[in-house]
Amino acid sequence: MIKLQDVHKYYRTGDQSLHVLKGIDLHIREGELVSIMGSSGSGKSTLLNILGVLDGYDSGSYLLAGHSVNNLKETEAARLRNKLLGFVFQSFNLLPFKNAAENVALPLYYQGVGRKERNHRAEQFLDMVGLSDRKDFMPNQLSGGQKQRVAIARALVANPKVILADEPTGQLDSQSTEDIVSLLKDIHRRGNTMIIVTHEQDIADQTERQIILKDGVATSSREFPLPQAVTN
Amino acid sequence: MLDGLQEILFTLRQNKLRTVLTAFGVFWGIFMLVLLLGAGRGMQNGIYEDFGSDVLDFIIIWTGDTSVAYRGMAPGRTIRLRLADIEAVKQQVTGIRVISAERFVESGNISYERKNSNSQILGIPDEYFRIKEDVPFNLGRKTNLLDLDESRKVVLVGSAVADRLFGKGEDPVGKYVRVKDVQMKVVGIFYDKGNRGQNSERVLMPLTTMQKIYGGGDITNNIWVRPEKGVDGFELEKKVLEVLKRRHDVAPEDIRGINSFNMAMPAKNVTGLFIGINVFIWFVGLGTLTAGIVGISNIMIITVKERTKEIGIRKALGATPFKIVSTLLLESTLVTGVAGYLGLVFGVGLLELVAFGLRSTGAKLPYFLNPSVDFQAAITAIFLLVGVGILAGLMPALRAAKITPTEAMRAE
Numbered sequence: 250m251i252k253l254q255d256v257h258k259y260y261r262t263g264d265q266s267l268h269v270l271k272g273i274d275l276h277i278r279e280g281e282l283v284s285i286m287g288s289s290g291s292g293k294s295t296l297l298n299i300l301g302v303l304d305g306y307d308s309g310s311y312l313l314a315g316h317s318v319n320n321l322k323e324t325e326a327a328r329l330r331n332k333l334l335g336f337v338f339q340s341f342n343l344l345p346f347k348n349a350a351e352n353v354a355l356p357l358y359y360q361g362v363g364r365k366e367r368n369h370r371a372e373q374f375l376d377m378v379g380l381s382d383r384k385d386f387m388p389n390q391l392s393g394g395q396k397q398r399v400a401i402a403r404a405l406v407a408n409p410k411v412i413l414a415d416e417p418t419g420q421l422d423s424q425s426t427e428d429i430v431s432l433l434k435d436i437h438r439r440g441n442t443m444i445i446v447t448h449e450q451d452i453a454d455q456t457e458r459q460i461i462l463k464d465g466v467a468t469s470s471r472e473f474p475l476p477q478a479v480t481n
Numbered sequence: 482m483l484d485g486l487q488e489i490l491f492t493l494r495q496n497k498l499r500t501v502l503t504a505f506g507v508f509w510g511i512f513m514l515v516l517l518l519g520a521g522r523g524m525q526n527g528i529y530e531d532f533g534s535d536v537l538d539f540i541i542i543w544t545g546d547t548s549v550a551y552r553g554m555a556p557g558r559t560i561r562l563r564l565a566d567i568e569a570v571k572q573q574v575t576g577i578r579v580i581s582a583e584r585f586v587e588s589g590n591i592s593y594e595r596k597n598s599n600s601q602i603l604g605i606p607d608e609y610f611r612i613k614e615d616v617p618f619n620l621g622r623k624t625n626l627l628d629l630d631e632s633r634k635v636v637l638v639g640s641a642v643a644d645r646l647f648g649k650g651e652d653p654v655g656k657y658v659r660v661k662d663v664q665m666k667v668v669g670i671f672y673d674k675g676n677r678g679q680n681s682e683r684v685l686m687p688l689t690t691m692q693k694i695y696g697g698g699d700i701t702n703n704i705w706v707r708p709e710k711g712v713d714g715f716e717l718e719k720k721v722l723e724v725l726k727r728r729h730d731v732a733p734e735d736i737r738g739i740n741s742f743n744m745a746m747p748a749k750n751v752t753g754l755f756i757g758i759n760v761f762i763w764f765v766g767l768g769t770l771t772a773g774i775v776g777i778s779n780i781m782i783i784t785v786k787e788r789t790k791e792i793g794i795r796k797a798l799g800a801t802p803f804k805i806v807s808t809l810l811l812e813s814t815l816v817t818g819v820a821g822y823l824g825l826v827f828g829v830g831l832l833e834l835v836a837f838g839l840r841s842t843g844a845k846l847p848y849f850l851n852p853s854v855d856f857q858a859a860i861t862a863i864f865l866l867v868g869v870g871i872l873a874g875l876m877p878a879l880r881a882a883k884i885t886p887t888e889a890m891r892a893e
Contacts, residue, residue, distance in 0.1 A: 303797060303885070323802045327800060336797050
């Protein structure tokens, strides 16, 4: 599903150049639940941005669901994100002036799906994350955990190939964290490929495979998935 | 499209006051432009009103006594124009659209039942109506070729004469009046505001009828000429005078013997004046409008700044740069379009109100009549608005398109 080969990324400020990713090799298969770990400054956000087609890289190659992602035009990148990727952010990133259902329907709007169909599917996915009774609520009327559920519904609504979650529980209390993690695992069990970026070991422990980033180089902790019983 | 519009209306509603204030800038720009254009048009109408009901390109030629000795003849000869002169001019001069005789006899008494009017009596050929084509014939008909062929005893009566003889509001068409003791049928009424309305004191009859009743053969008092489109009226005037002066042995420099007046002269001056005024109006109006555009542009830049994060989120979810740019452009076009359209409507409304007020009270402002905005100016303004809307949104929109989702979502 995702194949990175020898990906390098530099940040240039003036005449100084910072080598952030120093040759990342990564292979994530369809249906995997993977976590990316790393301390701050390890290049984990950079890697996530590259995986999410939000940012480019300097050398190497990136294959996403059969599409070569290399020096894409902004329009093409937007299409790929819309079709192939679902994002879950640490700070939820819901549009504050849209209600829950409208937020969920937004990716469909950019796919040109009609209003009726959009609303129908948005409600379906809100129902799936257990918020069917909150579809008319504005984001500021929802708790943190609820907001993240809305964001997860939004990430899923366009049936993406890969779900990228960036510190999805970073702003949540322990109860909500537990709920969200089990929701994510639930979604994974339905066959979705999922990548969770986190710095919390106990969340990483619940994934099938941990990728640890250190000084711009990635190492994979376990090469084969754990038995289901352990992850549960 | 509809969805896009809803998105835009939503964001506009988020900032009602700001939207209204910026829109006001464009509203005011168009409003002032329309008012100025209307006022300019009012002035133009007022001044042209002073020109009477005449077309603006006529040349009139009349004669008198010669004042310069020429070819052995002493000054003081009386020159008389004849219909043969008209034929000669027609043959020798090109570029004439209309040429017409105009003959008058001494003013005489016109009577109907017991009422009398002392009026000037003119004999006219059919071409005359093509000289006076702007004179309205309110009732009945004009004289025609049959009237001329058969020298019928029919007259056209000026509205002032008609009012005096028949009373206001009475239809005199078909009634018989005595014109200098000859019974004649009224076939039409005209209103000529030339000479401050005195031209409506006249009575017109077919030239042939006048010749039969009053004799005089093929004499004509005046010759009227109009140039063809694109022909220089001043050149034409010179050529016609040349022919006439040669035929009558009048010295080329003798302006008493044969004289002329060319309407193109004052018309040219006034037209030049109005071109100047119009240029000035557009300059001021567009200046005001530009201030409005800059306002919108400014606000859009702020809007884009404020919405950086939102734009970033939308991009992460799959909004293409085109989608972002077109949404913002549509937003600015919508604001300018609606505001400008309101400005147009209010401006035209106010002008119509003033025009209505002037008409209904009968108030006469010197050099101001019937202020209005012509269709073409309104269309120009509309196109201007759409262009302006796009222009105002373009810079901020392009800036928004450059926002990368990663840095946008980091912004708080």
